[in-house]
Amino acid sequence: MNNFTFYSPTYFVFGKETENQVGKYVKRFGGTKVLIHYGGGSIVKSGLLDRVVKSLSEIGIEYTTLGGVKPNPRSGLVYEGIKLCKDENIDFILAVGGGSTIDSAKAIAAGAKYDGDFWDFYEGKEITDAIPVGTILTISAAGSEGSSGSVITHEKGMLKRSAGGDVLRPVFSILNPELTVTLSKYQTACGATDIMAHVFERYFTNTKDVEITDRLCEAVLLTMIKEVPTVIEDPENYSARANIMWAGMVAHNNICGVGRVQDWSSHRIEHELSAMYDVAHGAGLAVIFPAWMKYVMKNAVGKFAQMAVRVWGCEMDFENPEKTALEGIHRFESFLKSIGMPLTFDEIGAKESDIPEMVNKLMRDNDSLGSLVSLTADDVEKIYRLAL
């Protein structure tokens, strides 16, 4: 296990009707003039925005709103939000939505405290200050409600990049599983795939002697394998929604990823896909992750066999561990298919002819990608082709 620091100071408020307490928490964390940031308007239609506004108003907190966040959130709205925060002296951002809305809010929060272009942070500049962000989560997926990260796509060149820093961790996050009940099966499955992918990016490591974090990773995966099919079958199942929602936070606040070198190449390979086709991130991950697994599996047979046995319930083939390892990947593919996820370029409308451009965009600033296996441009191209 490597040396590490771990800091997850978010105050989590979990359960039924908890969004009605939002005013109290904004006040507790010092908000007096709030930007409510949200997405495409479903929170308006569902009445959630009204409940939020009511809770803020009752406690005497001023607010303004900025909607319109799209999946794979864009830089344009971030610039707009930063201007709004500066013009109106906003001192708290409340993100009401999923990972895209929260990531957009984090970008605005950092940019509003910075004189330069917020995109600097997404090109590597350290973030040292940000307006406090609180969240009301409406989809279990990105884990941004507890994480230090944010992913934004710049409209100039459609570059999808991430930034991070402990100052971006939400000061509070309200997680009410009831709010996820109205999601479609497809959205639910995309979110679930993202959660599992967050675990895999941490799980597959060359760092030795990481039993506790391996086991915590497996705990999240086993929970997803039990609960996701339940929700796909019965979307109103509160208990399954609740287990998935807490699993999604645990998967990405990094408690199960500390002390190890993490990989993250599949996420970066996927980001080019969702930036180019605007496909849901989770669907892109369903296409890329099994391909990556098959491509790198021979370099880490023991770890893949461990996943097969401990997570997918495979019998260990002691004479041929590779067979076990591959069986685990196949069961993951079957699982994805069973919850309605795509597995190929075709299914998400991606084109073989675009592969060179995606490889080029991804690798132009890097010689290699990932750490379980260090991937070259040639490797990345082969992984895309395995997903055709």
Next chain:
Amino acid sequence: MNNFTFYSPTYFVFGKETENQVGKYVKRFGGTKVLIHYGGGSIVKSGLLDRVVKSLSEIGIEYTTLGGVKPNPRSGLVYEGIKLCKDENIDFILAVGGGSTIDSAKAIAAGAKYDGDFWDFYEGKEITDAIPVGTILTISAAGSEGSSGSVITHEKGMLKRSAGGDVLRPVFSILNPELTVTLSKYQTACGATDIMAHVFERYFTNTKDVEITDRLCEAVLLTMIKEVPTVIEDPENYSARANIMWAGMVAHNNICGVGRVQDWSSHRIEHELSAMYDVAHGAGLAVIFPAWMKYVMKNAVGKFAQMAVRVWGCEMDFENPEKTALEGIHRFESFLKSIGMPLTFDEIGAKESDIPEMVNKLMRDNDSLGSLVSLTADDVEKIYRLAL
């Protein structure tokens, strides 16, 4: 899953030689005049105190010291520490030691910000303010480095009671597994038993639909089952020490206990034992927990069978789940024995004739104890007798 809040804002600094950074962290969290609180002097002999003082001095932080914390920490030293803090305007308490030292530091921290008797908090008064506490942990056991709780024994009547509140969570905790290498096998095993007990108190619940937290609990237990025998065999094994140390934090900062009614009757039954005989808390738990399990098992056969299968690797006896459940408890007992833990009153010098007094002290303010099964005084007496 029940509604819950979860707040674990401690900044964890984990790994080799991390104690040398303590000055930086005290400064980051606002300390200017520090009380270094410690135990029996092993940190003096080992040179740890010198390294701590050097790190503080280099950064210009003033300090004073208060040693002498004993296992099952007492109220007398807490009163002394409170007076010292008030007299010398201490603004930060650095606990260097194990759970006893950290618990004592938390009690001093709360008491120093209160005009009344600190013991009020241990009789149920809410704690709303405390001096910030940082820790350098020297034994994996109590989990106090990440928890909101503190347990103190009052010398008047030898009452062992707990208090808690989010303001008691350490602002930072430095976890260097190297510092635990010099512990005896017995101390190591006592700590390990305490960690596992913290999980069991959460695991055995009547709350339904708690898959994610069940799985997280099991992750900690599976890690302990692998790593503790390694450390008993090879005390200098850093990796195993490291896995146990992070497991100990995870076991008790409550991330694996949220959203469920917890039990805690075994801890309270044990507290009477360690208060009366001054036996190590972990050793007391090794005596009490299997007895409690056997006593309540019939009321929760499914959950005990789940533990047997998922944690202890038992084959499920589908025709007779009780047999499986009992087999799991027997494997837990064998495990405890294998790491050198006592299992009976005799082995810790406890006397059958003292049972009525312990039952009386424990139950005089309560009609019942625990939640998996609500225990009467008669039940508690039977559990003590099962441990004879």
